[in-house]
Amino acid sequence: MIPRKSTARAIIQKVSDGKAMRARDLVAVEEPLEIRLGYLLKNKRMEQSISITMRTPGEDFQLAAGFLCSEGIIQSPAQILQMSYCVGLEKEKQEYNIVSVQLIDEIEFDPALLQRNFYTTSSCGVCGKASLEALQVQGCPVFPRAKPLFASEIFYQLPEKIRASQSGFEKTGGLHAAALFDPAGNLITLHEDVGRHNAVDKLIGEQFLASKLPLNKYLMMVSGRASFEIVQKALMASIPVVAAVGAPSSLAIELARKFGMTLIGFLREKSFNLYSEPDRIAMSGGKAGD
Structure with missing residues (x-):
């Protein structure tokens, strides 16, 4: 696998005291990452795109796992059968911008969960009350009474x-x-x-x-x-x-x-x-x- 760079060089104009000077700069790389989820539904393996985020390349598997965990889709690493990049695409750059997460067959996954989760946690104007209620439905834990920690x-x-x-x-x-x-x-x-x-x-x-x-x-x-x-x-x-x-x-x-x-x-x-x-x-x- 070709390592993805997290930084890139850029030629810029650096302005100081009203004067511009050509210079080199190091900038953070921003590229899309698509997360695809594979699961068993009615004895048939299914795969669908569940998220596209603009991220800095690197630690993509951790990002995908963290996303699925924080959305309540998975609760244990044992539920993941395999994580891999989608290779064999036309452009090399795309191969490492798509991560496929395959769940084990034993999980009874409800695809409607994706729509409910992403509808209520998106920034498309859903009210705060709906978002809070969605977390309660997911079983988000309530911390015990606070004590000095x-x-x-x-x-x-x-x-x-x-x-x-x-x-x-x-x-x-x-x-x-x-x-x-x-x-x-x-x-x-x-x-x-x-x-x-x-x-x-x-x-x-x-x-x-x-x-x-x-x-x-x-x-x-x-x-x-x-x-x-x-x-x-x-x-x-x-x-x-x-x-x-x-x-x-x-x-x-x-x-x-x-x-x-x-x-x-x-x-x-x-x-x-x-x-x-x-x-x-x-x-x-x-x-x-x-």
């Missing part, structure tokens, strides 16, 4: 730990990151992608394929903002704490509160905002809200 001091260190590990961002300035930390603030794993949601899928997929779910003793940090989609994916992996450099959306806050997740935004080296379940964070200067 993480010390507030460790959060101040996370932004720098992520920056130090973002090799792709260091080269291009164009990649988001999703990172998993233990209660001591140790970095467990980090994934980068042009799409924040793809970085999360890669992280969850890696842990899923290694049979390490649920991730109920860890926290996840993402670059940028915390959207509904990010919180939803974390919930499906049982991650109790999500922290973001930027702001959370209103629906992300509502979702976190409904399912008992601790949501943190505007994480800086000396401060952060708590939007839900503050009791999961042990404050050095007193309880949250004091």
Whole structure:
């Protein structure tokens, strides 16, 4: 298999003090990835395209597994018979932009589940209430009553730990990151992608394929903002704490509160905002809200 590059060179015009100069730049690669799902239906193998996402090449199998897990389509790596690239296509570039995930025959898969899931989680104007109800139908876990799990001091260190590990961002300035930390603030794993949601899928997929779910003793940090989609994916992996450099959306806050997740935004080296379940964070200067 020919390795796919995550960066590409570009000739640009660099402007400074009103003067333009020809220069070379390194940019993040963005290419489509199609995920196809194969399954047994009425004693016949079926395959259909279930998603197309714009992603940075690399860790495509983890991305596909994380996507299927976060959508509630699969619950165990043992349900995957095979994952492979679709080869033999006309253009070489396409061969590594299509991933086929074949499920084992024993799974009674309902194709209608795909339509229900993607209708309610798409950005086509479906109301927040419908999205929240869909998660309840999928059996999204509600976290038990919050108790101290993480010390507030460790959060101040996370932004720098992520920056130090973002090799792709260091080269291009164009990649988001999703990172998993233990209660001591140790970095467990980090994934980068042009799409924040793809970085999360890669992280969850890696842990899923290694049979390490649920991730109920860890926290996840993402670059940028915390959207509904990010919180939803974390919930499906049982991650109790999500922290973001930027702001959370209103629906992300509502979702976190409904399912008992601790949501943190505007994480800086000396401060952060708590939007839900503050009791999961042990404050050095007193309880949250004091």
